[in-house]
Amino acid sequence: MNKPAGAERVIELAEQVLAETASDKEIAELESLMVDEPELRRVYLRYALVHGQLALTTVGLPETGLHPLSSSDSLVPSKSLQTPAQRSWLYVVTSVAAAVLLVVSAGFYFAGSRDNLGGVSSNLPELANNDLATGDVASGGHYDNRNLPVHVVGVLDTDRLRSISPTTFTVHQGATRLTTTDGTDVQIEGPAMFGASSRSEGVLFEGSVHASLTRPDTNYSIQTSSLRVVDRGTNFRVATMEHDRIRVDVIDGEVEVQSRIRRPLxxxxxxxxxxxxxxxxxxxxxxxxxxxxxxxxxxxxxxxxxxxxxxxxxxxxxxxxxxxxxxxxxxxxxxxxxxxxxxxxxxxxxxxxxxxxxxxxxxxxxxxxxxxxxxxxxxxxxxxxxxxxxxxxxxxxxxxxxxxxxxxxxxxxxxxxxxxxxxxxxxxxxxxxxxxxxxxxxxxxxxxxxxxxxxxxxxxxxxxxxxxxxxxxxxxxxxxxxxxxxxxxxxxxxxxxxxxxxxxxxxxxxxxQTGPLASERWLAITLVGAGTSQVFDTLTGLAIP
Amino acid sequence: MKDDRPIDPEMYEQFLTLFTRDQLRIVAWIRALVPSHTSAADVFQETSLELWRSFSTFRPDADFLPWALGVARHQVLKHWRTTKRDRLTFSEEFLHELTVEAIGLADELVPRQVALDECVKQLSDRQRDLIHRFYGDNQTAAVIASAWERSVHAVYKSLKVMRRALLECVEAKLSGQTP
Structure with a gap:
């Protein structure tokens, strides 16, 4: 195949897109390469089509008898298809065929169903597959284990998903609730990106998070780039704003807002x-x-x-x-x-x-x-x-x-x-x-x-x-x-x-002049009390009136 | 939302015939533009329903697939508009251009799928297992890595190597060469 100039780089970047690991910078580069080059756009699309069509190969659709149809093929009744245990494309097209039938026969608009995660990104961790046991410790310094037990930080409030490892959630819309293993209810309000980093702390990259403690002997904090909001037996919300600011709303109790001490651990x-x-x-x-x-x-x-x-x-x-x-x-x-x-x-x-x-x-x-x-x-x-x-x-x-x-x-x-x-x-x-x-x-x-x-x-x-x-x-x-x-x-x-x-x-x-090194990682700035809201600059830590 | 249209059995049968024939091609086309399996499934579902709702505008003498891809295109654009924080963040203007270009691939979908099926047969057992797991069972790279006792990164690399080899193979087959 004679590839146009830039095709290799386009394929390289396309691979990042398919793996859903492309950074904003890589996306921008890919777009700039293709924007005035129709040939490169076709290179990208044909490569992406390999990804799209692989699920429909005989290997991707095993044991079904279903195969891509040639233009001369006649109708394959959907009811003849078998339903696999997982949500493969076969399941999807079967479900959709059933939905379309329902539309036709009953005259109802059938809204596209989503799974139990509502608006949570599909880039979720492998929730059901982590065998997470906090007591299961690699012993004697032996580490030859590609899947060392990781720390359980929470349980999603669905029947299907039991435990998660530290991970970041992207919630496109609506609210998704997470309950930490310490019993704290964390509601992520989309659009938002929130990292559940430990059972007692989360990292807010964008959007809004509402934390509510259910047990008095626990605590929970929400970290942003340079600030941290620590509960004091409370019910509170943290939301990112434009211009590197966050807003802290305290519904009950009080929280302490802290600034990161930029010294080594x-x-x-x-x-x-x-x-x-x-x-x-x-x-x-x-x-x-x-x-x-x-x-x-x-x-x-x-x-x-x-x-x-x-x-x-x-x-x-x-x-x-x-x-x-x-x-x-x-x-x-x-x-x-x-x-x-x-x-x-x-x-x-x-x-x-x-x-x-x-x-x-x-x-x-x-x-x-x-x-x-x-x-x-x-x-x-x-x-x-x-x-x-x-x-x-x-x-x-x-x-x-x-x-x-x-x-x-x-x-x-x-x-x-x-x-x-x-x-x-x-x-x-x-x-x-x-x-x-x-x-x-x-x-x-x-x-x-x-x-x-x-x-x-x-x-x-x-x-x-x-x-x-x-x-x-x-x-x-x-x-x-x-x-x-x-x-x-x-x-x-x-x-x-x-x-x-x-x-x-x-x-x-x-x-x-910077003072001695200290074990503390965060410096208390102020307390925010019940029924009040306060905006902070995350870079300076200053409260904005 | 209630759809009060009276059902025309002939129209319904015609729609189902065309839709069933082309649905997998539509699926593949959507997934090329929406890489995530679950997101693509949602877009396909919306597209399918929109196809029926809009079927009265379809001219019987026209090709169904390009028309269907035109409808799918709007659903793809809608998806990216409503998921701004997702991984793919091409500008909206560029996505419009790209999806128009993608409709131009309608004629290539069948020969490419046939060639791809042939090329997949030439893969190693390991690579076919990867397709089965990643595309058939929709296992994540992490789950496959665990099963294979490899790193997640190694699984992604295997996917990359395989997809590139398959693209070369498909192109060679379509150009009459024998890879």
Whole structure:
């Protein structure tokens, strides 16, 4: 087939559309490619038609005897069709045929029926198939399980759907009710996008959510990009507005509105014998005996030197949970991993150098140098095989994937030589569910990114401890690692740039004026009482009169 | 809503004959423009009812399928208008153009379906299993990944590789080549 110029890219983007994973940016690109090119529109449509017609092939319609009809075929009575157990196309066309018959014979308008989910998007999680048992814990650190138990956060109030994993709901119209396993009633009022991130917290991306507690011993909070509304035994609603604002309506009791404290969850400067002041209580760093040298810090008094020894690592013995979705390192709406490194990675084929990794099976997160021909097909977007800096994360609806930044010097990306020039480099990997962007920054600048659809929550956390500088004695780092920070939100480009500038001056990421690191993640701004409403700017946290 | 039209048995029989003959083609056409199975099913249902309601405007000497796709086109556009937050967010103006272009594919639907059926026979057992699960049983990628003990991402990649190969195969068959 002689394809017109741009056809490959159109098919690539069309694939994202068919998988319902296309970002707004990709949709816009696809449209711009096709808008003045009828030939490319036909390429797109013919590719999409493969998708449309596959359900009607003999394999897609098994055991029915139904087949696509040629133009000379005569009528096939619908009553002769068998009804499969699931809602296949056969079921659909049979139902519709019956509906049409009903229209004709009874003269009634038969409204298109929807399933029990009302206006909820079809991009729902695999609700009925998760075997979710909160007590079913991977034991002994063994993680060879692609479907680790995930945290049950709620039960939809239908007979059909019993439990869900952390996930995002898109409600097109009407209201959909969710009851958390703590008994909180959460009503999502469409059009809305709402992430049920844990049994006690949800993330509001767009629209309106009404939460009502039924048990006094529980609590529930609703998070937006930088603000969080925490109940105080109450009944309340949060709604997004234009211009980065939210409105909080309190029907009963009161709520506390909080602003995110933009400090790391964990910060290891390696200035002392193993650990420094941290966001939580002192995190336990476990060094692999004497194989790791401490050197004068790239920032501060100390840093870790790794000599490519398989038995050298630093294990972080905190932040773990009993299952995926739990533990202090289980993030949902955003994440950032930040480090200062002097890299001496070989770049050779099948040589891996790990900066940071928390290995929880397919829910792992990692930041590492790789050159493995994408052996596991994890790269999203797909890139040309070769040396790369990889940021791995599991997102709901998408599963585990890696943002593999090629070290090829193209389009603003660094080369391998640039990163292994013996000088310190500031690296940040970040994901923000509010924008959908997964990104790698080097030396204060965005170098590579991929846009997922807005609203995909992270699924990570679990029983395995995070490790700096190695993975299972097989991916030892070569070089120096300093100032590792872990955040449960995405740093902004301005913050990353500021951190880089400070680090290059030999200063910590955070100036003294910012105050000490603290375990609190949110700062109370104000209380909103019963019968009142208040509008807030989500960026500044200020109440709008 | 009550439809007070008297029922013309002849018209009804004619409609049912034409509709039943072309319904799967309409289904495929809709799903090409509305990738989600459940959304496409809803659009098809609305389209089917609208086809009957509008059947009195259908000229008996015209081709039913292009006319039906014209009706389906309006339902597709209506779907995207009412689901603004869904994944596909082409501009409304462009969707109008695209769906008009799609009606132009009416003549290709049958030969493409026949070619596709032939091409599917050449797939591996694994790929046919994927079609059966994803398109036949409407299993999600996550469910298939679990059954196959692979990642969700790997399932999506398998779908992508398979669909691209099938497109090449269909095009080759339609151009007289033998893939």
């Amino acid at each position: 964990y910060y290891w400067s390696f200035d002392d014998s193993g650990s420094d002041g941290t966001a939580e209580s002192e995190p336990d760093l476990r060094y692999s005996d004497d194989h790791i040298r401490q050197s004068p810090g790239l920032v501060g008094s100390g840093a870790l030197v790794f000599e490519n020894r398989k038995d050298a690592f630093v294990r972080i013995e905190t932040g773990t949970g009993v299952e995926v979705g739990t533990g202090n390192m289980a993030c949902s709406s955003g994440i950032s991993i930040e480090a200062l490194v002097v890299c001496r990675w070989s770049g050779r084929h099948m040589d891996y150098d790990e900066i940071f990794r928390k290995e929880d099976g397919n829910h792992r997160m990692l930041l590492s140098f790789q050159n493995d021909d994408d052996v596991n097909n994890f790269d999203v977007p797909e890139v040309t095989p070769g040396p790369c800096l990889s940021f791995g994360l599991h997102l709901e609806q998408h599963g585990y994937s890696e943002l593999d930044m090629p070290l090829d010097g193209r389009d603003g990306r660094p080369t391998l030589g640039e990163l292994t020039d013996g000088r310190p480099h500031h690296i940040v990997a970040a994901y923000d569910s509010f924008t959908g962007q997964k990104a790698i920054y080097v030396d204060g600048r965005l170098r590579f990114s991929h846009d997922f659809p807005v609203g995909n929550l992270i699924l990570n956390g679990g029983p395995s401890p995070a490790v700096i500088g190695n993975h299972r004695n097989s991916e030892p780092f070569t070089g120096t690692i300093d100032e590792v920070a872990f955040y449960d939100f995405a740093l902004s480009p301005d913050e990353i740039s500021a951190h880089h500038l400070r680090a290059m001056r030999g200063e910590p990421y955070f100036g003294p």
